[in-house]
Amino acid sequence: MxxxxxxxxxxxxxxxxxxxxxxxxxxxxxxxxxxxxxxxxxxxxxxxxxxxxxxxxxxxxxxxxxxxxxxxxRRRKHSSQxxxxxxxxxxxxxxxxxxxxxxxxxxxxxxxxxGSVAAAPAAAPKAAAAAAPAAAGADDLTAITGVGPAAAKKLADAGITTFAQLAAVDVDTFDAVKVKAEWVAQAKDLAQ
Structure with missing residues (x-):
């Protein structure tokens, strides 16, 4: 056979x-x-x-x-080999x-x-499990002008997942992420 x-x-x-x-x-x-x-x-x-x-x-x-x-x-080009x-x-x-x-x-x-993606199936459930708690009571921080997916992830890692939490941040003393004053102002408007 x-x-x-x-x-x-x-x-x-x-x-x-x-x-x-x-x-x-x-x-x-x-x-x-x-x-x-x-x-x-x-x-x-x-x-x-x-x-x-x-x-x-x-x-x-x-x-x-x-x-x-x-x-x-390339013919007749001595330096191109x-x-x-x-x-x-x-x-x-x-x-x-x-x-x-x-x-x-x-x-x-x-x-x-x-080199297949399927070679590491254990990584996908871990990433999904990490994203689930953050998304449960979180706001979409990328709605703020200047906050992209990378900055939103850094803010989430620092424990800031809502507009109210970002509005309460002191720009001068917060060290985890470079938070801009414009972000805090926009977060105050969106939190209301």
């Missing part, structure tokens, strides 16, 4: 036992991973992806590819299993690219 999987923007036709070099994945040597983006299994062709299908693989090693030379030369080399980071895999269905129940870690 064979399958066609997609990873790193490329498609690979694989069978059990195949050894593959793919774009670098966020996994260590000896770890078992699962590819869930399967385009075809045997003779089943999926619309974008075959539902419930997966390919499991074992990471053999993290390697670098052969050196590719990029040379730029450039030579650069690049070695792509790759992951060496051995395909272990091809599953036609039941991929969700395996419990194997999904294959994720090394």
């Amino acid at each position: 064979f399958a066609v999987l997609k990873t790193g923007g490329k498609q690979y036709k694989v069978q059990s036992g195949d050894v593959l070099r793919v774009e670098k994945l966020a996994a260590d040597a000896g770890e078992k991973i699962q590819f869930n983006e399967i385009l075809m299994v045997g003779s089943t062709i999926g619309a974008p992806v075959v539902e419930g299908a997966a390919v499991q693989a074992e990471v053999i090693d993290q390697i670098k590819g052969e050196k590719l030379i990029h040379y730029v030369k 450039r030579k650069k080399g690049h070695r792509q980071q790759l992951t060496l895999l051995r395909i272990t299993d091809i599953l036609e269905s039941g991929a969700d129940a395996t419990g194997v870690k999904a294959a994720v690219g090394a």
